[in-house]
Amino acid sequence: MAHTFDVIVLGVGGFGSGAFDHLARRGLKVLGLDRFPPGHDRGSSHGETRIIRKAYFEHPDYVPLLLRAYDLWHELERDIGQTLFHRAGLLISGPPHGEAVAGARLARDRYNVPLEEIPRADLPARFPGFRIPDEFDAVFEPDGGYLEVENCVLAHARRGERAGGVIRSNETVRAWSSNGRTVTVTTERDTYSAASLVITAGAWAGTLLADLRIPLQVVRKPLFWCPVRSGDYAVQSGCPTFYFDLPRGSFYGFPSIDGSTLKVAEHSGGAPVDDPLLVNREIQPDDFPRVGEFLREHMPQIDPQPARHSVCLYTVTPDHHFAVDVHPQYRNVAVGAGFSGHGFKFTSVLGEALADLATTGRSDLPIEFLSLDRKALHPTTM
Ligand SMILES: Cc1cc2nc3c(=O)[nH]c(=O)nc-3n(C[C@H](O)[C@H](O)[C@H](O)COP(=O)(O)OP(=O)(O)OC[C@H]3O[C@@H](n4cnc5c(N)ncnc54)[C@H](O)[C@@H]3O)c2cc1C
Numbered sequence: 001m002a003h004t005f006d007v008i009v010l011g012v013g014g015f016g017s018g019a020f021d022h023l024a025r026r027g028l029k030v031l032g033l034d035r036f037p038p039g040h041d042r043g044s045s046h047g048e049t050r051i052i053r054k055a056y057f058e059h060p061d062y063v064p065l066l067l068r069a070y071d072l073w074h075e076l077e078r079d080i081g082q083t084l085f086h087r088a089g090l091l092i093s094g095p096p097h098g099e100a101v102a103g104a105r106l107a108r109d110r111y112n113v114p115l116e117e118i119p120r121a122d123l124p125a126r127f128p129g130f131r132i133p134d135e136f137d138a139v140f141e142p143d144g145g146y147l148e149v150e151n152c153v154l155a156h157a158r159r160g161e162r163a164g165g166v167i168r169s170n171e172t173v174r175a176w177s178s179n180g181r182t183v184t185v186t187t188e189r190d191t192y193s194a195a196s197l198v199i200t201a202g203a204w205a206g207t208l209l210a211d212l213r214i215p216l217q218v219v220r221k222p223l224f225w226c227p228v229r230s231g232d233y234a235v236q237s238g239c240p241t242f243y244f245d246l247p248r249g250s251f252y253g254f255p256s257i258d259g260s261t262l263k264v265a266e267h268s269g270g271a272p273v274d275d276p277l278l279v280n281r282e283i284q285p286d287d288f289p290r291v292g293e294f295l296r297e298h299m300p301q302i303d304p305q306p307a308r309h310s311v312c313l314y315t316v317t318p319d320h321h322f323a324v325d326v327h328p329q330y331r332n333v334a335v336g337a338g339f340s341g342h343g344f345k346f347t348s349v350l351g352e353a354l355a356d357l358a359t360t361g362r363s364d365l366p367i368e369f370l371s372l373d374r375k376a377l378h379p380t381t382m
Contacts, residue, residue, distance in 0.1 A: 003031070003190065003192045005029045005031040005192060005193070006029045006194060006196070007023050007028055007029075007030050007031075007195065007196050007197070007198065007358050007359065008030075008031045008032075008185050008194040008196075008198070009033070009197075009198045010033055010185065010197060010199045010201055011033075011034055011199065011200040012032040012167055012169070013040075013044065013045045013153065013200065013202050014149075014200075014339075014343065014344050015200040015336040015339070015343070015350060015351060016032060016034070016198065016200035016201075016336075017038060017153045017156035017347070018350065018351020018352070019200060019334075019351040019354040019355050020157065020167070020351075021076075021157070021163070021351060022160075022351050023160070023355045023359070024159075024161070025159070026355065028359070030160065030166070031165075031167075031168065031192060031194070032167040032168070033167075033168050033173055033185065033192075034168075034171070035170065035171065035172040036169060036170070037170065038153050038169065039150040039154045041150075042276075043202045043203055043312075043313060044202045044203060044312055044313045044315065044339070044343075045149055045152075045153050045344060046149060046150055046310065046312060047149060047223050047312055048148065048149060048150070049146040049147065049148065049254045049257070050147045050149045050344040050345060051090065051145075051146055051254075051345070052069075052070075052085065052144065052145060052146060052147050052344075053066075053141050053144035054066045054067065054070070054107070054114075055105075055107040055113050055114075055115045055139075055144075056104075056107045057092070057100045057101075057106075057107065058103065058320065058321070060106055060111060061369045063110070063113060064111070064366050065346060066346070066349075067111075069346055069348045069349035070085075072348035072349055072352065073147065073348050076159065076348065079159055080155045080159060083148075084148050084151055084152050085145060085146075085147055086145045086146050086147075086148075086235070087142070088146060088241050088254075088255055089140055089142050089143075089144050089238075089240035090141040090241045090242070091127055091138060091140050091240045091241070091242045091243070092104050092138070092139050092141070092242075092243045093136050093138045093242075093243075093244050094137070094244060094246065094250075095135065095245065095247075096136075099245060100243060100245035100250065101138075113141075114142050114143055115140070116140040116141075116142065117139055118138040118139065120132075128230075128232045129232035129233045129239055129299055129302075131297065131299070131300060145240075146241050147345065152347065152348075153347075156348075156351065168187075171187045171189055172188050173186070173208070174186050174187060174188060176197060176208065178197065178327070178330035178333050180330055180331065180332060181195070181332065182194065182195060182332075183196060183197040183332060183333065185197065195332060196332040196333065196358040197333045197358065198333075198335075198336070198354050198355075198357075199334070199335050199336070199337070200337075200354065201337070202315060202337075203218045203276035203313040203315050205315060205337035205338070206218070206315070209335060209337060211329070212335070212372065214338065214372070214377045215377075215379065216316070216337060216338050217316045218273040218313055218314070218315050218316075219269075219270030219272055219273060219313070219314045219316060220270055220271045220272075220273050220279050220311060220313065221270050221312045221313065221341070222265065222283065222287040222309055222312075223263060223264070223309065223310050223311075223312060224288060224309045225261040225262065225263050226261055226264060226295065226302050227260060227261055227302070227305070228259075228260065228262055228302055228303075229301045229303055232301065233262050234255060234256050234259055235256060240255060241253070241254050243267075244294065249267075250266070250267040250268045251265070251291065251298075252267055260307075261307050262302065264294070264295065264302070265291065266290055266291055266294070269290075270314060279311060280311070281310075287309075288306060291304075292304035314341035315337065315339060316340045317340055317377060318377065318379055319374075319376035319377075320340040321338075321370060321376070322337070322338055322339050322340065322343060322350070323335060323336070323338040323377060324337075324350055324353060324357075324371075325357070325371045325373075326372075328372060332358070334354045334357035334358040335372065336350060338377075349365065350367070352365065353367050
């Protein structure tokens with residue numbers, strides 16, 4: 001006979017751990033299922049750090065969610081007695097009318113979030129490690145910074161378990177079904193049933209949600225830790241997280257946390273991946289040159305020779321906005337997918353939204369713009 005729960009969370013990575021935690025703390029009997037243990041490095045939620053910011057250049061509609069996300073991260077830190085968020089600030093640089101600088105200004109103007117304009121003459125003293133071209137503007141978000149990504153996943157998972165939730169790791173889900181009132185989830189080992197289901201399967205969402213016919217493209221994203229040759233890049237010296245919107249692509253990174261290397265990567269581009277389990281995790285000849293070129297031009301005191309690297313996965317929607325909604329056929333199935341390389345900071349708040357959707361079919365959080373029926377997710381029917 002199937003084991004019975006109130007809610008099953010399929011995938012306990014970034015978003016699944018958030019949903020699992022919210023559901024368990026509501027007193028529900030929750031089961032989290034994952035092929036890997038929480039905090040693993042096979043999906044999209046690893047590599048030590050993730051940028052968090054409020055002046056959201058991708059679209060100002062994300063800002064109210066971010067304000068709630070920050071509150072929830074602080075609450076989680078208090079509950080577990082551990083620092084997860086580091087307010088290192090965020091330097092954004094790019095053409096004045098480019099997506100990043102203009103978008104951050106728009107979000108600031110609409111929601112009054114702090115964002116400083118940095119006069120050109122102040123740049124060398126304020127940000128000595130960076131070379132910013134004359135034709136670029138620079139803005140600084142003091143509330144920006146970074147989250148400790150694996151520790152955030154573990155914190156959500158552990159707090160949810162403390163509230164009574166159960167996580168079964170090393171258990172791959174083969175299939176799920178719903179009749180609108182109950183769901184059945186079959187793994188390689190067992191069968192489980194529940195009143196509702198949250199599907200947060202990251203790079204595997206396309207397979208598990210094939211019936212939705214949303215084009216989700218998984219891309220391979222290498223990231224690099226490069227040696228620092230100056231104390232200017234140390235987090236203790238006030239070096240911020242950074243995002244450069246260049247004509248040839250966007251590049252981002254973090255201050256040096258260990259004092260000897262810093263993490264840097266390209267946000268744009270990425271090679272499509274057929275099977276996320278088989279992605280090549282070795283450095284390829286094409287992986288580093290573009291990042292090296294960025295460093296030589298804009299961060300000259302970084303040694304453009306990676307000391308170590310990691311490979312991560314983006315799951316990208318056609319409009320680069322997330323898909324967070326109830327399943328169109330089954331009101332007891334909530335879906336969180338397509339986080340397009342910028343989702344992690346939202347795992348606290350969208351975990352809450354997914355818990356709402358799974359239990360009531362709706363959420364008071366402003367997530368309408370992430371709906372599954374928006375046109376961009378159905379390009380062939382446009
Ligand atoms: C290199 C890189 C840099 C990034 N930088 C940022 C950043 O600075 N700021 C930011 O906000 N976001 C950033 N992101 C994006 C963010 O990290 C992701 O959007 C987020 O982590 C996605 O979480 P997820 O829950 O969708 O996926 P995951 O965390 O990968 O979770 C999916 C889980 O589902 C499980 N699963 C899937 N299928 C099955 C199955 N059949 N059976 C059992 N388990 C299954 C997987 O094992 C996995 O644990 C970055 C992403 C990458 C890759």
